[in-house]
Amino acid sequence: MNRRDLLVGGSALFATGLTWSAKTDSTTNVVTFGQSASLTGGQAAYGKDVRDGILAAFTAANKSDSKTRFELVSLDDGGDKERCKANVKKLIAEGVTSLVGLTSGAAAEACLPIVEEARIVMLGTASGNMGIRSDKLTMAYHVRSGYDDEYKRMLAYVKEFNMSRVGYVYLKDTSPANAAAMNAALEAVGIKMTVSVPLDRNAKSFEAEAKTLLDAKLDCVLFTTNAGPIAKIINLMAASKYAGFYFSSSFAGQALIDDITGKGQSVIMSQVVPRPNAIAMGVVKRCSEDLAALGTDTRIGFTSLEGYIVGRVAVEAARSALKGGDASRSRFRSALSELNLDLSGYKTHFTSRSPQGSRFVDVVAIDRTGRIIG
Numbered sequence: 001m002n003r004r005d006l007l008v009g010g011s012a013l014f015a016t017g018l019t020w021s022a023k024t025d026s027t028t029n030v031v032t033f034g035q036s037a038s039l040t041g042g043q044a045a046y047g048k049d050v051r052d053g054i055l056a057a058f059t060a061a062n063k064s065d066s067k068t069r070f071e072l073v074s075l076d077d078g079g080d081k082e083r084c085k086a087n088v089k090k091l092i093a094e095g096v097t098s099l100v101g102l103t104s105g106a107a108a109e110a111c112l113p114i115v116e117e118a119r120i121v122m123l124g125t126a127s128g129n130m131g132i133r134s135d136k137l138t139m140a141y142h143v144r145s146g147y148d149d150e151y152k153r154m155l156a157y158v159k160e161f162n163m164s165r166v167g168y169v170y171l172k173d174t175s176p177a178n179a180a181a182m183n184a185a186l187e188a189v190g191i192k193m194t195v196s197v198p199l200d201r202n203a204k205s206f207e208a209e210a211k212t213l214l215d216a217k218l219d220c221v222l223f224t225t226n227a228g229p230i231a232k233i234i235n236l237m238a239a240s241k242y243a244g245f246y247f248s249s250s251f252a253g254q255a256l257i258d259d260i261t262g263k264g265q266s267v268i269m270s271q272v273v274p275r276p277n278a279i280a281m282g283v284v285k286r287c288s289e290d291l292a293a294l295g296t297d298t299r300i301g302f303t304s305l306e307g308y309i310v311g312r313v314a315v316e317a318a319r320s321a322l323k324g325g326d327a328s329r330s331r332f333r334s335a336l337s338e339l340n341l342d343l344s345g346y347k348t349h350f351t352s353r354s355p356q357g358s359r360f361v362d363v364v365a366i367d368r369t370g371r372i373i374g
Contacts, residue, residue: 031318031327032071033058033100034091036084036107039076042202042228045255045303047079047103050126052298053307054101054314056290061315068322070315072100079103079201079226081110081173092118097318097327101310105129105251106174108140115139121333123317124310126303127251128224128272131175133356141336141355143310143348147178147224147249150270151185153361154222154247157268159189163219163245166191169209169233170224172198178224194218201226210236220245227255234265254301261370268374271362273309274345275372276300282344283309313348313357316341 035054038047051074058070073091077084084107088099092114098121102108105127112132115122122140125132128147132140158166168182179196186193195216197209210233213221221237221244223230230252246267248256260267278284287308288300298304313336320335321327339357340349348357365374 028066029068029322029327030071031068031322032073032096033098033314034088034094034096035072035074035099035101036077036087036091036111037074037101037103038079039074041078041080043079043103043226045258046126046226046253047076049254049298049301049303050101050103050307050310052291052294052296053287053304053309054311056287056294056298056304057308057311057315059294060286060290065319068319070318072311077104077107079107081107084108085111085114088114092120096120097329097332098123098314100124100314101126101307103127105132106171108132109175112137112140119333120329121336123314123336126306126310128249129175130177130181133177137355139333141350141357143313143357144250144272144306145359145361146181146356148181148185149359149361150249150272151182151222152188153363154249154268154270155185155189155191157363158220158222158247159191164191165194165217165219167195167197167213167216167218167221168193168224169197169199169213169221169229171201171226173201174224182222182224199225199229201229203229206232207236209233210240213237214240214242218244220247222247222249224249224251227252227259230256230267231259234260234267235263238263238265250302250306253303253306255303257301257366257370257372260366260368264368266366266368268363268365271302271364272358272360273302273305274360275362275364276302276305277372278345281346283312283346286344309343309346309348312343313339313341 075087088111100123102125108125109131124143133146248269250272317336318327321331337352350357
């Protein structure tokens with residue numbers, strides 16, 4: 001790795017070879033977190049929003065506490081599993097306290113054997129991927145709901161409005177546990193899937209997938225993919241005068257909302273954090289202020305708010321660990337396992353028996369101008 005300066009947590013870390021170092025005095029505790037994120041490629045907007053949300057939380061914490069500094073080392077994986085695994089191995093070797101805010105559920109799942117062997121917490125992956133939520137796992141901790149909860153909420157709406165012909169579009173490189181969660185949610189409301197369409201998240205064209213969906217004469221299409229494919233498929237189906245509904249999981253993030261704004265299209269989305277326009281909520285107000293103070297062009301949205309909440313959870317768990325002497329990996333995990341946190345509008349509660357911190361799910365409609373309604 002060539003020498004370069006990285007802005008992390010409001011201060012510069014210097015990378016020389018494989019050694020990360022930060023200038024600090026002897027009275028300052030430095031807690032370093034590692035992130036592998038999709039900062040380039042088809043999920044770049046999503047990855048940057050998550051990263052900047054975490055950075056905003058860390059920077060605010062650093063300003064309020066002169067005795068502790070929180071640092072984030074973010075490495076780009078472009079949404080690729082193998083690059084993510086290499087990044088995670090590097091971050092672990094460099095001694096980060098915890099992994100935080102990975103942005104690809106499929107890549108995070110591929111990293112599980114590495115994480116379990118190293119006994120390092122993988123906190124707040126920005127995905128509902130069910131493959132990282134097995135009861136057999138011990139190091140994956142979740143700040144947000146999984147797809148099982150999202151699917152149940154979306155399909156409750158599908159059932160309520162008497163839609164019966166349902167299409168499901170998903171990424172073919174993701175866990176079969178996601179499909180199992182979808183099937184369970186369908187069975188619970190007595191609906192059978194009409195057609196399932198797997199796709200490549202990095203493909204350039206989705207004409208064949210759109211045709212398959214159109215030919216099935218569907219009442220609605222449910223997507224669990226990154227934003228790019230959804231926007232392209234909606235464009236193709238709209239051009240063919242499709243009159244049904246589009247539903248998306250939270251994984252499409254703020255990028256999908258930005259994509260469809262001004263195109264005369266609308267989508268119903270499940271979300272796992274509060275609405276970013278609910279400025280009366282403490283967590284939303286603080287996130288908006290802390291993002292502005294960060295000095296980047298990132299604005300508050302569903303995805304940056306999710307990253308911010310993950311950052312706040314990481315900070316509070318580390319502070320709790322430091323009360324016992326240090327923020328070692330084992331002490332950080334112990335502190336996280338007992339964390340009960342109210343961020344004024346979003347609560348997380350972990351226990352020694354449950355790594356699932358929240359089951360919050362909201363369903364919102366994005367209208368043709370990009371407004372959050374419903």
